[in-house]
Amino acid sequence: MMIIKIGGGAAINLQGIAQDLAQVNEPLVIVHGANALRDELAAKLGVEKRVLTSALGYASVFTDREMLEVMMMAYAGLRNKHLVELFQQNGINAVGLTGLDGRLIQGKRNRGIRVKENGKIKMKRDLSGKPRRVNKGLLELLLTNGFTPVITVPIVDENGFAVNSENDDIVALLQSVLHAEKVIQFIEAPGFLEKADDPDSLISAMNFGELEQREAQAKGRMKRKILALRKLSDFGPVEVILADGRVEHPLENALNGEGTLIR
Amino acid sequence: MMIIKIGGGAAINLQGIAQDLAQVNEPLVIVHGANALRDELAAKLGVEKRVLTSALGYASVFTDREMLEVMMMAYAGLRNKHLVELFQQNGINAVGLTGLDGRLIQGKRNRGIRVKENGKIKMKRDLSGKPRRVNKGLLELLLTNGFTPVITVPIVDENGFAVNSENDDIVALLQSVLHAEKVIQFIEAPGFLEKADDPDSLISAMNFGELEQREAQAKGRMKRKILALRKLSDFGPVEVILADGRVEHPLENALNGEGTLIR
Numbered sequence: 001m002m003i004i005k006i007g008g009g010a011a012i013n014l015q016g017i018a019q020d021l022a023q024v025n026e027p028l029v030i031v032h033g034a035n036a037l038r039d040e041l042a043a044k045l046g047v048e049k050r051v052l053t054s055a056l057g058y059a060s061v062f063t064d065r066e067m068l069e070v071m072m073m074a075y076a077g078l079r080n081k082h083l084v085e086l087f088q089q090n091g092i093n094a095v096g097l098t099g100l101d102g103r104l105i106q107g108k109r110n111r112g113i114r115v116k117e118n119g120k121i122k123m124k125r126d127l128s129g130k131p132r133r134v135n136k137g138l139l140e141l142l143l144t145n146g147f148t149p150v151i152t153v154p155i156v157d158e159n160g161f162a163v164n165s166e167n168d169d170i171v172a173l174l175q176s177v178l179h180a181e182k183v184i185q186f187i188e189a190p191g192f193l194e195k196a197d198d199p200d201s202l203i204s205a206m207n208f209g210e211l212e213q214r215e216a217q218a219k220g221r222m223k224r225k226i227l228a229l230r231k232l233s234d235f236g237p238v239e240v241i242l243a244d245g246r247v248e249h250p251l252e253n254a255l256n257g258e259g260t261l262i263r
Numbered sequence: 264m265m266i267i268k269i270g271g272g273a274a275i276n277l278q279g280i281a282q283d284l285a286q287v288n289e290p291l292v293i294v295h296g297a298n299a300l301r302d303e304l305a306a307k308l309g310v311e312k313r314v315l316t317s318a319l320g321y322a323s324v325f326t327d328r329e330m331l332e333v334m335m336m337a338y339a340g341l342r343n344k345h346l347v348e349l350f351q352q353n354g355i356n357a358v359g360l361t362g363l364d365g366r367l368i369q370g371k372r373n374r375g376i377r378v379k380e381n382g383k384i385k386m387k388r389d390l391s392g393k394p395r396r397v398n399k400g401l402l403e404l405l406l407t408n409g410f411t412p413v414i415t416v417p418i419v420d421e422n423g424f425a426v427n428s429e430n431d432d433i434v435a436l437l438q439s440v441l442h443a444e445k446v447i448q449f450i451e452a453p454g455f456l457e458k459a460d461d462p463d464s465l466i467s468a469m470n471f472g473e474l475e476q477r478e479a480q481a482k483g484r485m486k487r488k489i490l491a492l493r494k495l496s497d498f499g500p501v502e503v504i505l506a507d508g509r510v511e512h513p514l515e516n517a518l519n520g521e522g523t524l525i526r
Contacts, residue, residue, distance in 0.1 A: 041336075044308055069341055073304075076359075077340020078332055081417065081425065084363045089423035095365045095401075096339075100347045101358045102410055138358075138410075145404060147365055154344065160352035162344065 001027050001180040004251075005171050008033025008079070009188035012245040014086055017186060020251030022090040027143050029174060030087075030094070030150040033167050034071075034079035041078075042070045052124060055114040058224045062113075063126045063164040068154060071164060072098075075152045083150055095147045099131065099155030100162055102138040105170055107131040109157040129163040131155050131173045139177070168228030176235045183232055184254050186245030191260035196222070205261045208233040229262065239263050264290050264443040267514075268434050271296025271342070272451035273303075275508040277349055280449060283514030285353040290406050292437060293350075293357070293413045296430050297334075297342035304341075305333045315387060318377040321487045325376075326389045326427040331417060334427060338415045346413055358410045362394065362418030363425055368433055369396040372420040392426040394418050394436045402440070431491030439498045446495055447517050449508030454523035459485070468524045471496040492525065502526050 002024065006017060021028060042049050047070050050062040061067065080096040087094035099105025107130050112123035142149050151170065154162040175183060192214075194201035206214075208230060215226040232238055243250060243259035253259070265287065269280060284291060305312050310333050313325040324330065343359040350357035362368025370393050375386035405412050414433065417425040438446060455477075457464035469477075471493060478489040495501055506513060506522035516522070 069345075072344045073336035073340035075340075076344050077336040077338075081335045081339050081361060081363055082332075084361075085419070085423070085425045088363060088366060088419055093365055094363075095360070096363070097358070098344060098347075100344055100351060102356055103351060137408075141404060141408060145400075147401070156348070156351055160348070162348045 001029070001178055003171055003174055003178060003180045003183045004028060004030045005167065005183070005185040006030065006032040006083070007185065007187045007245055008035035008037065009245070010036035011188050012186055013247065013250055014083060016248055017245065017250050018083070018086040018090045018092065020249055021087070022092055024251070028092075028148050029139070029143070029178060029180070030083070030148060031167050031171050031174065032075075032079060032083060032150065032152050034075040034152065037079055038071055038074040041074050042067065045070065052113050052115050055116060055121060057219060058227075059221050060113065060128065060166070060224070061164070062124065063128050065127060068127050068162060068164060071153060072162070076154070080150060080152050087148065087150065092148050093146055094150045095142055096150045096152075098152055099165070099170070102135055103156050104135045104138055104151065105131045105155040105165070105173065106133040106135070107155045107157055107163060107165055109159075109161070109163055127161070127163045129155060129157045129165055131165050131170050134173055134177050136177050166224060166228060168225055172228050172231040175232050175238065179236050180238065182239050182241065184241045184243055184251065186243055186250050188246055190244045191242045191258070192262075203260055204257075207263060211262060237263070264292070264441055266434055266437055266441060266443045266446045267291060267293045268430065268446070268448040269293065269295040269346070270448065270450045270508055271298035271300065272508070273299035274451050275449055276510065276513055277346060279511055280508065280513050281346070281349040281353045281355065283512055284350070285355055287514070291355070291411050292402070292406070292441060292443070293346070293411060294430050294434050294437065295338075295342060295346060295413065295415050297338040297415065300342055301334055301337040304337050305330065308333065315376050315378050318379060318384060320482060321490075322484050323376065323391065323429070323487070324427070325387065326391050328390060331390050331425060331427060334416060335425070339417070343413060343415050350411065350413065355411050356409055357413045358405055359413045359415075361415055362428070362433070365398055365401040366419050367398045367401055367414065368394045368418040368428070368436065369398070370394040370418045370420055370426060370428055372422075372424070372426055390424070390426045392418060392420045392428055394428050394433050397436055397440045399440050429487060429491060431488055435491050435494040438495050438501065442499050443501065445502050445504065447504045447506060447514065449506055449513050451509055453507045454505045454521070455525075466523055467520075470526060474525060500526070
């Protein structure tokens with residue numbers, strides 16, 4: 001079992017990932033983002049994107065209903081269906097799902113983000129939440145019948161409402177029930193970089209302890225990402241690979257030792 | 264078993280339909296459109312909508328890749344996820360699917376539409392197709408496990424590509440494998456009208472023979488719609504109700520004899 005997270009950057013080679021995954025002879029669960037598409041669509045539709053940074057330094061997009069609908073279009077609509085199309089063309093029997101579908105990913109709505117505004121701490125509440133429970137029955141129903149789930153946001157909150165969530169947190173939650181041997185994340189970088197702007201500073205291997213130290217140094221979205229990566233080690237032994245999703249053979253390269261191996 | 268088709272008009276009362284459907288104690292399969300959302304989104308994104316009328320008088324939207332992507336966003340993204348959200352809130356365990364997902368609705372790409380341009384007959388080929396085969400295994404897997412499929416376009420063609428299709432044709436294909444006792448279509452009118460613009464000209468009942476006569480008189484999209492409605496009688500006895508989707512209790516009204524009953 002492998003969990004594959006496909007980042008939402010514009011330069012990710014979706015076709016290459018689909019072709020490589022078609023060679024894999026084990027069950028797969030895919031989780032994907034679509035942030036570049038979301039930003040492009042929001043800009044075209046005149047929907048303002050606001051990034052809030054919590055008092056603890058974690059950054060996230062403020063999701064009102066308007067932004068959530070943009071996300072439904074970009075994540076669940078365009079990117080999810082394009083991925084399912086590519087997978088089907090390559091012989092992978094993909095089924096695209098959000099956390100709403102069959103209550104696949106159930107979460108709890110965030111009470112609010114504590115942000116600093118003009119020196120004061122304020123609570124801002126949006127339509128976002130933490131994923132807490134997987135509908136394991138639905139997931140297993142699909143997997144045992146040969147389907148490959150292709151999962152994205154939104155998720156469903158405790159009152160049945162669609163809420164945004166971090167895809168990295170969804171990956172961690174899925175790992176808590178699937179116990180995959182490998183979790184591979186395709187990003188727009190060669191892997192984990194010592195210096196964010198220097199592709200030559202790739203760290204080819206580290207352990208989860210080292211990852212914790214990195215978290216303290218990181219900022220914004222990267223800090224959030226590392227926190228979610230760290231959680232993956234809570235559910236038994238796992239190999240996590242942060243790999244370049246922009247190359248011709250993203251998975252082949254990742255399995256051949258390129259990128260950053262964390263264990 | 265009931266098949267419910269929810270039209271894509273802007274005035275359809277989705278919440279009312281979800282509440283009414285929650286009272287139904289039999290398996291449901293939902294098919295929905297999103298044409299109003301598609302048109303709104305296409306206009307905002309500057310994507311031109313071209314309607315072609317075939318030499319035989321059937322009208323359809325010309326679907327290039329750009330328009331198909333708008334449809335992925337409007338149908339599979341926003342409308343499908345909004346419906347799944349409403350169903351979940353009302354206790355219906357909905358799973359949203361396009362024809363691509365698990366190759367649920369497999370079709371054959373149209374060779375082209377014969378159109379008249381400046382007096383000449385020309386072939387225009389777009390990304391559209393006719394639905395031909397249902398992945399009955401996936402449908403039954405979901406139904407027998409208590410899930411309610413909520414289905415929309417695109418479908419998958421013979422080469423694994425996403426293509427647009429008429430949702431009414433999808434309903435007819437589903438009926439060929441499901442043999443539902445009732446097929447209910449929610450539209451933005453009180454039912455089948457003798458005169459298109461006169462709500463008082465409602466025909467409250469007709470048989471499939473009379474429907475065939477109406478087809479000859481109809482034009483444009485209505486002609487296509489009637490053709491698809493007629494097909495429903497090819498797969499055994501069925502009651503078709505064309506019902507007003509704009510009222511407070513769309514399903515309750517339909518089951519209480521409002522709208523047009525065809526059998």
